[in-house]
Amino acid sequence: MSPNFRDTNLLPIWQKIQNGERLSLEDGLILYNTNDIISLGKMANYVQQKKSGDAVYFVLNQKIEHTNICVLxxxxxxxxxxKGDPDAYEMTTEEILSKLTPEIMEVHITGGMPADWEWERYVDIVRSIHEKFPQADVKAYTAVEIDFFHKKFKMPIEEVLRQLQAAGLRTMPGGGAEVFSERVRRLLFNQKIGAKTWLDIHKTAHKLGIPTNSTMLYGHIETLEERLIHMLKLRETQDETGGFLTFIPLAFQPGDTNIKPHDQFTSAIDDLKTIAVSRLMLDNFPHIKAYWVMLTEEVASVALNFGADDMDGTVGHERIAHDAGATSPMELTKEHIIKIIKDAGKIPVERDVYYNPLNVYSDHVIGKIPYLNSIPFYANFEKRQFRILPVVPRRMGVLNSKGQIDAGLFSLMDYFSEEENLEFMNWGLASRDQVKSVMLFSKEGWLDLNGKTIGITDDTATSVQLLNVLLEKKYGVQARFERLHAGVNDLSGYDAVLLIGDEAMRRNKYGLNGFELVFDLAKEWYDWKKLPFVFAVWAVKKTLDDATKNELKEIIERSLEKSELDFVAVAGLHGKELGWSAQETKEYLEGFNFRLGEREREAMQEFRTLVEEVETVSIK
Ligand code: SF4
Structure with a gap:
């Protein structure tokens, strides 16, 4: 729904947002200076809905601040x-481990930088957590600490990160960025790294397949322009690497710093504006976090309708912000976070460090495959009592097996395995011949893939089975499959790589370096069987009552009918984000059957038989 603008200066910006155009620094200043807060929030919420539907993520996490002794x-x-201060503390690895429990999914480690710790001590913390609590992803050491290790232990940045990665480090926190302004740096933190070093360290991490977070400390002496320049620098880096998971605006806590009076916190209006402006400026960032520790839970809760889609987590016992006077509780229970998110009208989604959904706490959740090919079903979807959760096919299957998804466009293999609990709905994604979004990028021809290693995207449930069937039954060869984990972008060790969805489309258009041959799996299937291939089917939980099922069926059919009138209008923007012209988007969507008839059912049966005949897919 279009905002009811009281500030007409926002209209051209709203136009840009709807057209998928980037906002400039000048646009950012207009957004920051507007008094039309509600329209600002609605614009940010519009963008957030497009990116994450009704989902708001949280993680069961534990903060570890291993020491407060710092040379800076x-x-x-x-x-x-x-060192020597009566309040100084240093935690041993054993003390750190004693704070963790098996349900923790993320351990967030940042702290001071003492002069006398050995390198092995930092590595040992990561390794010990990884070994004792393998379910917990270690997110450790800010760019400031990485730079400190590099200088103190005389190792290149890349080597520091490689050794930590080998010990079990999965992601890096975004702290230490403060605000990318030389003026502010000189006045407030002149011993600390500046923008260039911070960004270079994050770029190096991204190159190694370590995704990172990013932050901005606001509400001290910085100007609005400096905040926006900070966001633009992050946006530029994200264009280059794609390695940032989230942006976290951190509200300055004055405490006893003497920068501002100790009770002069940022205003709730400034906090909400900063969340909304960052959602609108950082169009290439998947997530914006409302960090309740610094915002307070009340402001964080409102921020969930101002563009934020992440509440951080339970946090454990946080000290850095609280030592500076943060008034939020030291930790929140999982139940309390779920309540805050539900009260904001969103779906609470417990996640891992990569934002894969682990558990969903809501009724009437409709799973949405977040690819261009599913847009005709969702573009005009009237939500009514339902809520939309974007989730990749394999993860939707996992949530469905826990009974946490009520209906959705399920991967065909997940539908097969849950058939007794799901009712088939006659809609789906069936390719006619080629599909352009389920692609094998290979260094070898099919026959030469025998015994070779194929990297498999973490997203797929059905395409990997199709690949296995094609290899074994069509070509008579067997290959090894290895799961590509999120953030891994060094593909040189694989002989071929299977990608699906928008990533496959992007690579199909621009190529995947080192993989000269490209095979469309649907075309391979069609040339062999002269049948369409059904990748996904709509299904609903059998246990839902008939009235709800019928309402859902009516919504899906109406949405699809509207979309079929003009594919370019409903999906053109998404296609544009992938670098596709309107014509390419239209042709792509016209290559699918969204209604499943006799031939599609025949194809499903044929595929089911073949899957049963081949060896079970094993993915390392
Ligand atoms: S902000 Fe970080 S680097 Fe600066 S003094 Fe505090 S702990 Fe040390």
Whole structure:
């Protein structure tokens, strides 16, 4: 629904947002200076809905601040002390491990930088957590700490990160960015790294397949322009690497820093504006976090309708912000976070460190495959009592097996395995011949893939089975499959790589370096069987009552009918984001049957038989 603009200066910006155009620094200043807060929030919520539907993520996490002793003396820091200070502490690895429990999914480690710790101590923390709590992903050490290790232990940045990665580090936190302004750096943290070093370290991490977060500390002496320049620098880097998971605006806590009076916190209006403006400026960032520790839970809750789609997590016992006077509780229970998210009208989604959904806590959840090919079903979807959860096919299957999805466009293999609980709905995604979005990028021809290693995207449930059937039954060869984990972008060790969805389409258009041959799996199937291939089917939980099922069927059919009148209008913008022209998007969508008839049912049966005949897919 279009916002009811009171500030007409926002209209051209709204136009840009709807057309998928980038916002400029000048646009950002107009957004920051508007008094039309509600329209600003609605615009940000519009973008957030397009990216994550009704989902708001949280993680069961534990913060570890291993020591508060620091060789630096940043003016805004109320946490750090010098060695010998009565408040100084240093945690042993055993003490750190004693704070963790088996349900923790993310361990977030940042702290001070003491002069006398050995390199092995930092590595040992990561390794010990990884070994004792393998379910927990370790997110450790800010760019400031990485730079400190590089200088103190005389190792290149890349080597520091490689050793931590080998010990079990999965992602890096985004702290230490403060605000990318040389003026502010000189005044408040002149011993700390500046924008270039911070960004270079994150780029190196991304190159190694370590996704990272990013932050901005606001509400001290920075100008609005400096905040926007900060966002633009992050946006530029994200264009280059795609390695940032989230952006976290951090509200400055004055404490006893003497930068501002100790009770002069940022206003709720400034906090909400910053969340909304960052959602609108950072169009290439998947997530924006409302970090309740610094915002307070009340502001974080409202921020969930101002563009934020992540509430961070339970956090455990946080010290850095609280030492600076943060008034939020030291930790929140899972139940309390779920309640805050539900009260905001969203779906609470417990996630891992890569934002894969682990558990969903809501009724009437409709799973949405977040690819261009599913848009005709969802573009005009009237939500009514339902809520939309974008989730890749394999993860939707996992949630469905836990009974946490009520209906959706399920991967065909997930439908087969849950058939007794699901009712088939006659709609789906069936390719006619080629599909352009389920692609094998290979260094070898089919016959030469025998015994070779194929990297498999983490998203797929059905395409990997199709690949296995084609290899074994059509070509008579067997290959090894290895799961590509999120963030892994070094593909050189694989002989072929299977990608699906928008990523496959992007690579199909621009190529995948080192993989000269490209095979469309649907075309391979069609040339062999002269049948369409059904990748996904709509299905609904059998246990839902008839009235709800009928309402859903009516919504799906109406949405599809509307979309079929003009594919370009409903999906053109998404296609544009993938670098496709309107004509290419139209042709792509016209290559699917969205209604499943006799031939599609025959194809499903044929595929089911073949899957049963080949060896079960094993993915390392
Ligand atoms: S902000 Fe970080 S680097 Fe600066 S003094 Fe505090 S702990 Fe040390």
């Amino acid at each position: 003396s940043c003016k805004f820091c109320d946490f750090a002390v010098k």
